[in-house]
Amino acid sequence: MLVLYATALVLSLTAGVPGRARAEGGMSADRLTALFERYGDTSGRWNGADRTASVRLPDGRLLWLFSDTFLGPVGPDGSRPRTASFINNSAVVQQGDELRETVHGGTAEDPASLVPPPAADQFYWIGDAQVVGETLQMLVNRYRRTGDGPLDHVLLGTSLATFALPGMTPVAVRPLPLGERISWGSSLLRDGGHTLIYGTEASGETKFAHLARVAGTDLNGPWEFWTGTGWAPTADRSARILSGVGTSYGVQRVGDRYVLVTHENNLVFSADVVAYTAGGPTGPFEGPDYLHRAPETDAGHLVYDADLHPDLARPGKLLISYNVNNVDDAVTYADAGLYRPRFVEVDWPRPRPDRADVPPAPAALTAEARGAGNAELRWRPVPVDDELRYLVHRRNVTAGQTHFVRIGEPSAEPRSSADFLVNGHEYEFRVTAVGRRGEGPPSPVARMTATVPPPPPPSGVRAEAGRTGDVAVHWEPIPFVQVFRLYRRDVTAGQREPALVGTFTGTSATVGSLWHARTYEFTLVAVGGGGDSPPSTPVRATASVSPPAAPARLTAQAQPDGDIRLDWANLGPGVSYRVYRRDLTAGQSRPGPPALESRPSHLARHLEHGHEYEFTVSAVDRDREGPLSPPVRARATFSAPKVVPTDLRVTEVGTGEVELTWRSASPGGWHRVYRRDLTAGEREFTEEEVPVQGTRATIRQLRNGHEYEFVVAAANQAGAGRQSRPVRAVPRLPTPAGLAATSAGNGEARLSWRPAGPGLAYRVQVRDVTAGGEWRTDPVPVGGTDFTAVLLVRGHRYEFRVAATDGIDTGTPSAPIAVLVR
Incomplete structure (x- = not known):
């Protein structure tokens, strides 16, 4: 099904002065990071987003594509206001080596997603994009939220959004028949006579890469899917080619090798960005090669969605972006610099150490399951210098992980532990020794099956109410537990069973959109490798909503059709508005019932020509109405229509x-x-x-x-x-039909006919044929459909006819009928 859509893009995107096809010598990672920092702080439009894909346009500009996006200016303290507009996808245009414009749907005052959602509870996140002729093709993945946490969403499918260039004019969003298992568009790569399309399958805590292709460059063509041994025409036969990828990752061909760069997802909440390489696009892949360890995780933030940007990379380097966020949105609002892309660059190909100078493989590795849900690892020490360190690598066999992943910190001792295991899963471990000249070969593999009990219930749970209908819930950490489910019960409303708020990491979560003066009860469940804990002891908090401020910058503009358009500053997500109007010309002393709006605009209709009206607007946050804005006035003026029917x-x-x-x-x-x-x-x-x-x-x-x-x-x-x-x-009266006449004796004749229509009377006409008489009309109209003619001459033949009348005109009479009077 082809879904057409129209949205106003806040950018003409005319070609203007073309940017260089590539910034001279590329751009450094530090410069790009600073570029987005400065643009986020000073543009007044875009202040943060995630995903970070890039595509070169035909006129030389670079289009940066983002998923969830905060718009609007940054506060003086470096925070993003709670009133900041939030949309699910956007773009930023780079011309030369500067960021110039933000692209989104809607208007500057009332922005909307660049690719609008198909339903109120759904949204699109951006995949990768490419230019085909004068069209931008963008793969987008459709999701539905299942809770308030950042991890709470479900994939519904993949669509192809197209835009006409150079103006980024929306053309269509076409759902693709690819199913709901794989989010396609993690990366696009043109290779020979095909366009390769990489995708991601999420299965439990593990994500797997998949590969499809189209012949040529047009993604509207038929897709083929790699099955592990060949290509098939249906997505259900697509095979996993690698574990541990992110929802987005980058694939680039360097020489005769294919390089896949991703945030390390074989571990939950890893800080590492890694590379895998293969001799072909389908693998098998070798690695991982550890490229960068993100320092942001040390502060409790999340790192995710690494990608490659070859159009800006300097020679001999991979240019990589990754995203940073926090599961507690209060942190994301407090620091606008947090939710922005970071860039790093690494030399490629990577130098390989001389195997003769690295330590030998450790021997006698053992892995023993511990009752607390971890594994105790021991091995024989390697007899080398004092600077030797050991690295432990793990593979979750049960989860289908294809490669070992480095866990924990380097150890100087020949022992370590592996935490955050899943009950009943089989694991493989190996150890490498790292000396002054590099990392040596791995030890033989040790296997074990984890025994993990459910975690204890969270403790130290407390709830603190804010002033904007929010409650911050805090709790104490639990060893070997990274994920918590938060439940809420509306005590004031009499809710009996708690409802899931969302899934969170860390030790705090902020619950928003609560109602003023209502008491809520919160419970927490820890989710560990051994399953769910018992719920925590409930805690309660009474939500408070400060009345929102009066809407600012209210304007009223008379329209040619007699309507009056109102606009005002948006007060942020979740705020609605009441619009009051008063007819000053008619002497109205009080405004009538308010009109309700969910967006910061209103079109006042059904106005009187030449009347002056006064408008005020208030904001409503949940059930709390704020003060009225200063009034504005406008006169309704109609112009006679110019259209001709x-x-x-x-x-x-x-x-x-x-x-x-x-x-x-x-x-x-x-x-x-x-x-x-x-x-x-x-x-x-x-x-x-x-x-x-x-x-x-x-x-x-x-x-x-x-x-x-x-x-x-x-x-x-x-x-x-x-x-x-x-x-x-020419309107005409109907002619009566079915006229019949019979002699009734005594010089009388009886007539009848069918009714000609509602509301009509009839005029009876008669002539004496035997006497050679003329037609004459009976002086009294007949209201029904029968008539008796009297005082007729016996033995004479008469003719009769009937005509309908509306009291003013008389229609055409019926055909005559003759009768011999007796």
Whole structure:
């Protein structure tokens, strides 16, 4: 199904002065990180986002693509206000070596996602993108939220969004028949005669890379999927080619090798960015090669979604971006610099140590399961110098991990432990020794099956209410537990069972969108390798919502159609508005019931021409209404419509009436109908007393047998516009049918006929055929459909006929019928 959409992009994106096809010599990672820091702090539009894909446009500009995005200026203290607009995808344009513009949907005052959501509870996150001719093709993944935590969402499928260049004009969003297992578009790579499309499958705590391809460059073409041995036409046969990738990662061909760079996802919440290499795009991949350890995790932040940017990389280097966030959104709001891309660069290919100078492999490695859910590892020490350190590597066999991953910190002792294991999972371990000249070969593998009990219930849980309908919940850490589920119960509303708020890491979470003066109860469950803990002891907090401020910068602008448009500054997500109006010209002393708006704009309709109106607006956060804004005034002014109705037709002619239809640019608007009686010699049109809303009218009280001419004009309070072309019609009375006559004796004859229509009377006409008489009309109209003619001459033959009458005109009489009177 092709889903067309239209959204106003806040950027013309005309070609302008083309940027260089590539910044001279590339750009350093430090410069790019600083570039986004400065743009986020000073642009006043974009202040932070994640995903960070890039694509070169035909005119030389570079388009940076982002998923969840904060818009608006940064506060003086370096925080992002809670009123900051938040959308699910956006773009930033780089021209030369400077960031120039932010691209999103909606308007500057009321921004929306660049790729709008298909439903209220869904959203799109950006995959990778490419240019095909004069079109930008962007793979986007559709999700639905399942909770308030950053980990709470479910994949619904992948779509292809297209934009016309150079103006980034939206063209279409087309769902692709790829299923819900894999989010496609993690990376795109043109290779020979194909475009390679990498994707990510999330299975439990492990993510796996997949590969598809299309012939040529157009992603609208048929896709093929790597099955492990060949290519198949259906996504359900797609095979895993590597474990431990992120939702987004980068793939680049360097010489005759394929390099896949990703945030290390074989471990939960790892700080490492790693590379895998292969001789072909399908693998098998070798690695990991550890490229960078993100320092942001030391402060409790999350690192994720590494990607490559070859268009800006300096010679001999890989240019890598990664994203940083925190599971507690209070932290993300407090520090606007947190939620922005970081860039690093590494030399590539990496130098390889001389194997003769590195330590030998450790021997006699053993792995013993401990009851606390960890593994105790021991090995025989390597007899080398005092600077020797050991590195432990682990592979979760049960989870299907394809490679070993480095765990823990380097150890000087021939012993270590492995934590955060999953109950019943089989693990493999190996150890390497690191000397002054590099890392040696791995030890033989040791295997064990983890025995992990459920964690104890969280302790030290406390809840602190804020002033914006938020409650911060804190708890103490639990050894070997990284994930917690938070539940909430609305005590004031009488809610009996707690509902899941979301899944969180760390030791705090902020719950928002709570109602003023309501008491809420919170419980916490720790999720460990051995399953879920018992719930914590409940804690309660009463939410408080400070009334929002009065909306600022309220403006009122009269429209040509008599409406008045209001706009004001947005007060942030979750805030609605009440719009009050007062008719000053009519002497209205108090405003009427307010109009309700979820966005910072309102179109006041059904106004009186020439009347001056006064408007005020208040903001509502949950059930708390803030003060009124300063009032603004505007006068409603209508201009007569300029459109002319077309295709005026007579669709039905009835008794003394006709039905007209026409086409109009405003089919639901008001129209005036005019008529003139040509038979009566009228030269001027007469306006019907009652205007018509819509494009259909029935005109009554017409003279039957008279020819009329009709015209139509669009109208409003300022008057009528130009008239349409005329049409003509002649309403005629129906002719009665089924006339029958019988002699009743005594010089009488009885007549009957079928009714000709509602509301009609009849005139009976008779002539004495035997006496050669003329037709004469009975002086009394007949209300029914039968009549008795009296005082007739016996033995004479009479003819009768009947005509319908509306009291003014008489229609055509029926065919005569004869009867011999006895």
